[in-house]
Amino acid sequence: MSEPAIETRALTKRYGRTLAVDGLDLRVAPGExxxxxxxxxxxxTTTILMLLGLTEVTSGSARVFGLDPARQPLAVKRIVGYLPDSVGFYDDMTARENLRYSGKLAGLTAEALEARISAVLERVRLSDRADSAVRTFSRGMRQRLGLAEVLLKSPRVAILDEPTSGLDPQSTHDFLDMIRGLKADGITVLLSSHLLGQVQAVCDRVGLFYRGRMVLEGTVEALAERVLGGGWRIEVEAEGGDGFDEPLARIAGVQRIERRGAGGFTVSAARDVRAEIAAAAAACGAKLLGLAMQRPSLDEVYTAYFREMAHAA
Amino acid sequence: MRREGSLWTGVGTVFAKETADHLGSVRLWFLEGLILLAAGGAVYAAISRIRDSVGQDPFLFLSLFTLAREPLPSFVVFLGFLVPLVAIALGFDAVNGEHARRTLSRVLAQPIYRDALLIGKFLAGLATLAIAFVTLWLLVIGLGILMTGLAPSGEEVVRGFAFLLVTVAYGGVWLAVAMLFSVLFRQQATSALAALSVWLLLSVFWAMIAPLAAEALAPAGAGPFAELERARLQLAIARVSPNVLFGEATLAILNPATRALGPVFFAQLEGAVLGAPLPVAESLLLVWPQATGLVAAVILAFTVAYVLFQRQEIRA
Structure with missing residues (x-):
């Protein structure tokens, strides 16, 4: 297997008597x-700061493309772009000047820098505001400028801390699109958020944090299967199928069938059983009107998980 | 633990940006204006007194800096008072300002060490102070040449230059102290007030505290030796204040007749021609401890700030 982009082993951070991160094992593949x-x-955030070498590790280890952030912080920071939670800029400087400062600190040469700045500003659609003072920028624009700074040093890994918190729906949508763009460029993205719907929309895999531990990890579907019991939820609408639920229940993988009014069912299943449902409907002479798959929402996983935790406690 | 890469990476970039910020800031121009006004008045007053003594004083230009006419204090006294203010204004929000603007984690996520940020900021402040003082110094000398019609001698230029260096070191102490408070306190108002309190304590109240402290600490007893002991202790306590060090250093540099900066026995004055000026080298030797003390204070304050900053958590 290829070298992981990010790998932590039993990573632990202790502030005084509180454990902020407790034995974290995380593995993110390149491009994920x-x-x-x-x-x-x-x-x-503590995990992110440790990955960047901005805070000291209490025990355990972290690697970014094989580099140790505690010992080779400069090498790590050269390949990692970081967008902090509620990012700030020098308000009296223009967008371009802010990026120029970061670019120089990142060690880009003067000639390469100017072209690169124009390119990244174009990419986050701030070209027309490049020479206005950042003081006049909205929150969404600042966030996009932050992403431009991440892109500026052509990183292999982008770490985005709560990138969409406080943005309006349209800006959020735009921003998530830009994150998908990073993936298309082959950049590994580590995204932190408490807004589940958005994470679900862009992430290949997610890890659920709770009190410093990663309590669940996997694709959204896999998590749904583990926490909700069924990974797939299929809405079926059929006419004249009175005895329809019986053949449905016989389909392998179906876990639960709920009736919703006349001819409507919600089927929970461990796999995609849409084809079998259509076949069963044809076999018993019911008219199939609708067959829609509901992707399990991370929200449900999240609430279900924390309800469980509360019960257990 | 050995870390790779140089801690100087990025110092130049931070230095250039911070210097540009300082030189363009309203804060600095405001204080510069204040100093210029005060210094201009003092020098003008000094020149009007110099006119009476032209031809008698071999160090005419140096007396531009030191002569005072009631009710104005001399240029040097003004500087001793105002330089700390400028230095504090340049340094009090160095680190906590970055926290407040939420730019710190973003800047430190670039491939530089924290050292670069602090060193760059400190050097930028020092350079700004130096630029401001050199300008002021040249203005005063220019004013002197214009109004007296004389040119400064070589020795006066050397002494004036030494005075300039001591002034920058003195400003450096307060810059480092202000930056230390900017690391220590998250609120910019708190760090500004803390730095100003220390300045007030050391520049105004220290002169009153030192004799009292010496009296309390010195061994009781009468007689000339106990008296001498007390005087020495008092001087040692007073010299904790950078203002006292600056005062003594400028006195010896700008007033060539100064022979000692402490108690002197009559026996030591035997054969001395009182009032005769010392050569430059002797004067510099005399202020060497004071100058070293100022530089040491800069290093001490900066080191404490540095260590605290290295240990500080970045997150808000």
Missing amino acids: VFGLLGPNGSGK
């Missing part, structure tokens, strides 16, 4: 978009 999910204060 990984979502760190969890309530505020569950250790997401």
Whole structure:
């Protein structure tokens, strides 16, 4: 297997007597978009700071493309772009000047820098505001400027901390599109958020944080299967199928059938059983009117998981 | 633990940006204006007194800096008072300002060490102070040439230059102290007030505290030796204040007749021609401890700030 983009082993951070991150084992493959999910204060930002070498590791290890952030922080920071939670800029400087400063700190040469700045500003659609003071920027524009800074040094890994919190729906949508663009460029993305719907929309895999531990990890579907019991939810609408639920229940993989009014069912299944449902409908002479798959929402997984935790406690 | 890469990476970039910020800031121009006004008045007053003594004083230009006419204090006294203000204004929000603007984690995520940010900021502040003082110094000398019609001698230029260096070191102390408070406190208002309190304590109240402290600490007893002991202790306590060090250093540099900066026995004055000027080298030797003390204070304050900053958590 190829070298992982990000790998931590038993990574632990202790502030005084509180454990902020507790024995974290994380592995993110190159090119993957990984979502760190969890309530505020569950250790997401601390994990990110340790990956960047900005805070010291209490025990365990972290590697970014094989580099140790504690010992080779400059090498790590050269290949990692970081967008902090509620990013700030020098308000009296223009967007271009802010990027120029970061670019120089990142060690880009003067000639390469100017062209690169124009390119990244174009990419985050801020070209027309490149020479206005950042003071006049909206939150969404600042966030996009932050992404431009991440792109500026052509990183192999982009770490985005709560990139969409506080954005309006349209800006959020635009921003998520840009994150998909990163993936298309082959950049590994580590995204932290407490907004589940958005993470679900862009992430290949997610890890659920709770009190410094990663309690669940996997694709959204896999998590749904583990927590909700059934990974797939299929809405069936059929006419004249009175005895329809019996053949449905016989389909392998179906876990639960709920009746919703006349001729409507919600089927929970461990796999995609749409074809079998259509065949069963044809066999018993029912008219199939609708067959829609509902992707399990991370929200449901999340609430179900924390309800479980609360019961267990 | 050995770390790779140089801690100087990025110092130049930070230095250039911070210097540009300082030189363009309203804050600095405001204080510069204040100094210029105060210094201009003091020098003008000094020149009007110099006119009476032209031909008698071999160090005419140096007396531009030191002569005072009631009710104005001399240029040097003004500087001793105002330089700390400028230095504090340049440094009090160095680190906590980055926190407040939420730019710190973004800047430190670039491939530089924290050292580069602090060193770059400190050097930028020092350079700004140096630029401001050199300008002021040249203005004063120019004013002197214009109004007296004389040119400064070589020795006066050397002494004036030494005075300039001591002034920058003195400003450096307060810059480092202000930056230390900017690391220590998250609120910019708190760090500004803390730095100003220390400045007030050391520049105004220290002169009153030192004799009292010496009296309390010195061994009791009468007689000339106990008296001498007390005087020495008082001087040692007073010299904790950078203002006292600056005052002594400028006195010896700008007033060539100064022979000692402490108690002197009559026996030591035997054969001395009182009032005769010392050569430059002797004067510089005399202020060497004071100058070293100022530089040491800069290093001390900066080191403490540095260590605290290295240990500080970046997250808000």
